[in-house]
Amino acid sequence: MEINYKFLIDTFYIVLAAVPTTLKLTIIPLLAAAPFALAIALIRLQKGKSLWKMPVSAYVTFVRGTPIVLQILMIYSLLPSLLNALTKAWSFDINVFDWDPIFYAYIVFTLNIIALLSEVLRSAFGSVEKGQLEAAECAGLTKVQAYIHILLPQAMVVAMPNICNLTVNLIKGTSLAFLMTVKDMTAVAKVSASYGYNYIEAYLDVFVGYIIICSIAQVLFHFAEAHMGRYRLSKQK
Numbered sequence: 001m002e003i004n005y006k007f008l009i010d011t012f013y014i015v016l017a018a019v020p021t022t023l024k025l026t027i028i029p030l031l032a033a034a035p036f037a038l039a040i041a042l043i044r045l046q047k048g049k050s051l052w053k054m055p056v057s058a059y060v061t062f063v064r065g066t067p068i069v070l071q072i073l074m075i076y077s078l079l080p081s082l083l084n085a086l087t088k089a090w091s092f093d094i095n096v097f098d099w100d101p102i103f104y105a106y107i108v109f110t111l112n113i114i115a116l117l118s119e120v121l122r123s124a125f126g127s128v129e130k131g132q133l134e135a136a137e138c139a140g141l142t143k144v145q146a147y148i149h150i151l152l153p154q155a156m157v158v159a160m161p162n163i164c165n166l167t168v169n170l171i172k173g174t175s176l177a178f179l180m181t182v183k184d185m186t187a188v189a190k191v192s193a194s195y196g197y198n199y200i201e202a203y204l205d206v207f208v209g210y211i212i213i214c215s216i217a218q219v220l221f222h223f224a225e226a227h228m229g230r231y232r233l234s235k236q237k
């Protein structure tokens with residue numbers, strides 16, 4: 001096997017040009033999922049019966065129990081047809097099949113991250129001393145204020161390593177966006193390789209690209225953990 005180094009270098013720049021798409025597929029779903037994940041985590045932490053507890057638990061179980069590839073294929077196959085039927089029923093002059101496929105990728109990854117992040121936050125809240133909520137309410141704070149100002153900062157310190165793992169896994173998972181014809185790093189590399197069957201070189205470029213992005217993400221989270229760790233130490237003093 002002989003490596004085409006010229007193709008390797010040229011394709012690496014093509015892969016780099018697709019990095020913004022990969023970053024958007026990571027950052028936007030994370031930001032969009034955060035409030036919903038927090039709400040689900042708090043619902044599942046409630047004691048006793050709740051109207052929303054069973055549906056959100058079933059949703060989390062479904063997402064965690066199915067491969068993301070299957071979720072992509074189901075949503076990308078069903079959602080456009082469903083939206084098209086709704087737009088026709090409501091007499092909207094919109095062709096959903098002309099939408100940028102990245103829109104559907106945002107939906108898939110957001111729905112996936114909501115479930116996974118909610119479990120991270122739920123376990124993090126569970127590690128915080130329960131008596132602090134009662135003490136805060138006795139001090140005159142509402143339950144919402146107690147969660148925002150007292151419990152959430154402490155839970156985030158505990159959750160940060162798992163959020164880092166979740167983010168890194170999401171970055172790697174965005175490589176499946178090519179199934180929705182999204183031109184991410186993997187997709188542009190595969191297209192470039194198809195002309196001369198230089199798949200080894202293309203996959204090496206993608207490999208290096210993901211290593212770089214995931215390493216930068218882990219370094220950023222390391223600094224965030226260190227900063228929040230100092231906050232926790234200062235609060236203990």
